[in-house]
Amino acid sequence: MAKPKRSNLDTGRLGEDIVTEYLQGNGVRILERNIRTEYGEIDILGEEGDCLVFAEVKTRRTKRFGFPETSVNISKQTHMTNSAIAYLQETDNLDRIWRIDVISVNMSGDKKPVIEWFKNAITS
8 A cells, every 4th residue: 555645734844843853852942833924934943042043944755856955045045034033023032142043854765854954044
């Protein structure tokens, strides 16, 4: 019997779950997930020491279209920066130290997911 195909949404959620656990295991306290702003969604918001970490998670099941992190183009970077600033304004946190990270999850076949964490990947 063939495995049912996962939708991109299911794959994205699974990737975010994997990354949430990964970040927690690496000392990041998770504050929120899937924060909606007028500029788009913030996948994960965490705190590492005194720094707020806005994390963009990209997950792929195959390498047919390249590595997940390559899909964070200029447009996506602009949306992430604007989303982070909007969140900081709305929550009165403009004085906080913050950064935007990109975390990729490669889930090829039945192998253990390969996670790559690009800290400070998007700068304004």
